[in-house]
Amino acid sequence: MIKEKLSSIGKDIYTVISELVQDTDIINLAKVSPEIPCSDTLTELAVKYIKEKSAEYTHPDGLLELRKAISSSIKKKHGVSFDPQTEITISAGATQSMYTAISSFVNEGDEVVLFEPAFNSYVPAIVSNGGRPVFVQRQEPDYHIDWEAVQKLINTRTKLIIVNTPHNPTGAVFSEEDIAQLKKITNGTKINVISDEVFEHIVFDRQKHQSILSNEQLAERSIVISSFGVTFNVPGWKIGYCIGSEKLMAQIRKKHLFQINTINTPLQYALADYLNKGVDFSNIKKKFQANRDFVVDLLKDSGFEIIPSKGTFYQLLNYRNLSDEKDTEFARRIMDEYGVALFPLSVFYHDSVDNKILGFSFAREEKVLKEAALRLCKIKKQ
Ligand SMILES: Cc1ncc(COP(=O)(O)O)c(C=O)c1O
Structure with a gap:
């Protein structure tokens, strides 16, 4: 008999969201791969x-x-x-x-x-x-x-x-x-x-x-x-x-x-x-810093609380002023009602800690970030 070593492990959140948004016009900001062209x-x-x-x-x-x-x-x-x-x-x-x-x-x-x-x-x-x-x-x-x-x-x-x-x-x-x-x-x-x-x-x-x-x-x-x-x-x-x-x-x-x-x-x-040939690595940082500043600015009048990310191409958003739903439920509702997929942070904890945080990748084209931010800014307190 084969002994199941990973019985509690299912699909990762990125795959789950990609499958949910397939063939819809939902903007998938939980997408893990960057939408920024390589050289x-x-x-x-x-x-x-x-x-x-x-x-x-x-x-x-x-x-x-x-x-x-x-x-x-x-x-x-x-x-x-x-x-x-x-x-x-x-x-x-x-x-x-x-x-x-x-x-x-x-x-x-x-x-x-x-x-x-x-x-x-x-x-x-x-x-x-x-x-x-x-x-x-x-x-x-x-x-x-x-x-x-x-x-x-x-x-x-x-x-x-x-x-x-x-x-x-x-x-x-x-x-x-x-x-x-x-x-x-x-x-x-x-x-x-x-x-x-x-x-x-x-x-x-x-x-x-x-x-x-x-x-x-x-x-x-x-x-x-x-x-x-x-x-x-x-x-x-x-x-x-x-x-x-x-x-x-x-x-x-x-x-x-x-x-x-x-x-x-x-x-x-x-x-x-x-x-x-000699790569200037500082350009990588510059590009993502510009994207981070861009999204933080776009979301400054939204109902989310934002502490600007210090590195990577991920940004977290605290939604405690908008809802007291569980992060998985709130993420699902934003996806269905506002057409933007964000990831719930609780999925990265073994015991699903829910601190009312969602996250997204800003390794995306400016026009995608702009449209997503427009939609996120429409979310009002329930
Ligand atoms: C923190 C972290 N570790 C590892 C990886 C996996 O990298 P790779 O695609 O090279 O396997 C990623 C991918 O984004 C990551 O974010």
């Missing part, structure tokens, strides 16, 4: 390498040219060196890096500390590998982490802490103090850290992305994950990577070899070539 140069390179390199497998650790390009980009950004031969592995998106890293570290009965609201791929990966998720709620209204509460949950079974900065879906970003606290908590323990930094280039208001990589002591026990899908608006390519010490990476590569073996070849060549 022509990058797509032209993809076409070139599909013609030239499709008949090759690449090395299981990833195309060396791409690993080298990532290594130089990390050196430039964080001033630290990671060896492309032994410390960087290319994966089928950040999702695969996350699954592979979790499956390398977590064994039956291990505890994994993670923060809610949490991105939807972490818990299934923990549970599939016999781990026990230990949840810590981020603190409203800015969704910071209460490190004292984290400290109290640490024990000899704690194997892993998963962090995500900039944070999907709250937009919270780590401060230097968060890094210091995480370092303090893990100091003298055998705890590993996985840091999901797929939004590393999207941090607003002159703040700096605080990467685990830039802290030597933390970096030694950590795996940092990123995604070209998010960085270059090519989520459909499903190419990401992970970075970590040779010792940890050797563990990860053993799993990686049999979970995926190799990643698609032509797109790795395209990305390597593109990175080597």
Whole structure:
């Protein structure tokens, strides 16, 4: 008999909403993939390498040219060196890096500390590998982490802490103090850290992305994950990577070899070539900062309370002045009556915490954001 490992896990919210809005004129702002075109140069390179390199497998650790390009980009950004031969592995998106890293570290009965609201791929990966998720709620209204509460949950079974900065879906970003606290908590323990930094280039208001990589002591026990899908608006390519010490990476590569073996070849060549031409990452931030400012301004006279997102391309809206319905019900009503799909934040908590918050992606064209905001501004208190 097959033992069901993920009996409580259903479809993710993005899929549920996409299916509901199909063939309607509802604006789906819960859409996870950006509606912002990727660079022509990058797509032209993809076409070139599909013609030239499709008949090759690449090395299981990833195309060396791409690993080298990532290594130089990390050196430039964080001033630290990671060896492309032994410390960087290319994966089928950040999702695969996350699954592979979790499956390398977590064994039956291990505890994994993670923060809610949490991105939807972490818990299934923990549970599939016999781990026990230990949840810590981020603190409203800015969704910071209460490190004292984290400290109290640490024990000899704690194997892993998963962090995500900039944070999907709250937009919270780590401060230097968060890094210091995480370092303090893990100091003298055998705890590993996985840091999901797929939004590393999207941090607003002159703040700096605080990467685990830039802290030597933390970096030694950590795996940092990123995604070209998010960085270059090519989520459909499903190419990401992970970075970590040779010792940890050797563990990860053993799993990686049999979970995926190799990643698609032509797109790795395209990305390597593109990175080597010199990418101005600050343009990515500028574009999304403009979008964030645009939606915050459009919604300023609505009934929602808005604290501008500090990073990512997600914005949360508090609707306590508009309704006391459950967030799932309110989201459904807005969709049916006003034609805009937003995601209810409660779906990112294991116990469906409902703080009257909805969220949406602003990685959309201005005209779509404008029309959606017009509709949202019509919502009146019930
Ligand atoms: C926080 C976070 N982690 C991981 C991923 C998955 O990235 P990928 O599409 O490269 O698998 C995403 C995608 O948006 C994300 O937001």
